[in-house]
Amino acid sequence: MKFIDEAKIYVRAGDGGNGCLSFRREKYVPRGGPDGGDGGKGGDVYLRANSSMRTLLKFHYNQHFKAERGAHGKGKNMTGRDGKSLIIDVPVGTIVYDAETMEQIADLDEDKKMVLVAKGGRGGRGNARFATPTRRAPLIAEKGEKGEERVLKLELKLLADVGIIGFPNAGKSTLISRISRARPKIADYPFTTLVPNLGVVEFHDKTFVVADMPGLIEGAHKGAGLGIRFLRHIERTKVLVHLIDPSQTNSPKKVFNLYETLRKELEGYKKELLDKKEVVAINKIDLTHVREKIEEIKRVFLEKGIEPVFISAFTGENLKELLQKLYDALFGDEGKDI
Incomplete structure (x- = not known):
């Protein structure tokens, strides 16, 4: 449809x-x-x-x-x-x-x-x-x-509990297809996702709705790329997942810069979005050159007070850890240990 x-x-x-x-x-x-x-x-x-x-x-x-x-x-x-x-x-x-x-x-x-x-x-x-x-x-x-x-x-404006945001080809559609029954179009090129996709996640004793947003690019809040047309759909979300693809750079600091750029785009659209709970997920650790940089990337984020979760949406590695973080952010003390 x-x-x-x-x-x-x-x-x-x-x-x-x-x-x-x-x-x-x-x-x-x-x-x-x-x-x-x-x-x-x-x-x-x-x-x-x-x-x-x-x-x-x-x-x-x-x-x-x-x-x-x-x-x-x-x-x-x-x-x-x-x-x-x-x-x-x-x-x-x-x-x-x-x-x-x-x-x-x-x-x-x-x-x-x-x-x-x-x-x-x-x-x-x-x-x-x-x-x-x-x-x-x-x-x-x-x-x-x-x-x-x-x-x-x-x-x-879609009603979702969690919004997945990231740059094109970061793996957002693959992720939502692994953690829910949503089956978005998936391909290895930018802007595969042209509209938001919704998926229902069942974890522990709860269900929650996750939305996969079309990819942002730098300057999106000014209309670049697909612009801000779909950013309105994350206004109602309770938690944002910043999905980062570190595979295109060898610099851990540049990986952190990708996260900062995402937040700047959100701020340019509506500053209140920065007040939402967030989970930072570093994707594509199934790639050898990414896996080798995990500790360096983790150190850069921890220096800024952020503890990312490292995942592979492709293989499913550490997705339970990601879901636990989302569960805890949504339901607080109701969260359970895996």
């Missing part, structure tokens, strides 16, 4: 039904009074979070939504039926904005959470409503009010 995380839609609530202009017509009652009923209320439009949806793709094919109008009033003081409200399902994690003002309307961050986005029009009053002792045969009835209409901008 194609991953779409932005969309614009037009919504219109139903118009209220018109009031009825009517008089009693009964045998032996030549001057029957007014009996025009009121019009029904127009249907409202709601957005509802649905955990079974993963993308806003459907809104690229269907962008106009309209609720049912209220029925017109009838004689014999019969009120028109209310219009049926329209409920539009969106993925959990969808933020709703007014497209004109960009004012945030709602953050649908829980399954089945709903928000009213367009209110149906009130039904018009029938002429029976306008009868008075001095005006016994009113010749007026109201038209129903128009339903509200607006253009909405939908922005999806």
Whole structure:
């Protein structure tokens, strides 16, 4: 399924039904009074979070939504039926904005959470409503009010517990495929991952969701490479995994520089991301020249107060150690020894 995380839609609530202009017509009652009923209320439009949806793709094919109008009033003081409200399902994690003002309307961050986005029009009053002792045969009835209409901008921010970030070809997709049942496209060239991938991890007595983000490059927060389009998806995560590929350099200090560059990109996008819990994972220790540098790389990171975990996403080496660190970061004292 194609991953779409932005969309614009037009919504219109139903118009209220018109009031009825009517008089009693009964045998032996030549001057029957007014009996025009009121019009029904127009249907409202709601957005509802649905955990079974993963993308806003459907809104690229269907962008106009309209609720049912209220029925017109009838004689014999019969009120028109209310219009049926329209409920539009969106993925959990969808933020709703007014497209004109960009004012945030709602953050649908829980399954089945709903928000009213367009209110149906009130039904018009029938002429029976306008009868008075001095005006016994009113010749007026109201038209129903128009339903509200607006253009909405939908922005999806994935709900994941852990976000995996790194430069292109660092092994993010391989890692998520090893620790979960996610099966992203994997190849040995940059930007294989063009959209976020989600995987559910089961470890000890808990499950948590991990998101693999498309690769960042230096200057991403300014639009370089795939830019910051997907960085919004890590805003809701509780823990970030900085996945580092040391295979392209012989300098342990340059490996640390890769980590610093990742943090600078996060800071350039949104400084608050630096406050998240993080785990630094040095990947590709299955390569001989990387394995030989483990102690040197570890020393450089420890001097900065950071204890990395050394893994091979390809062979699975030390992945339990990585998962334990994630488990402890997410669940605190509930963490167990492997």
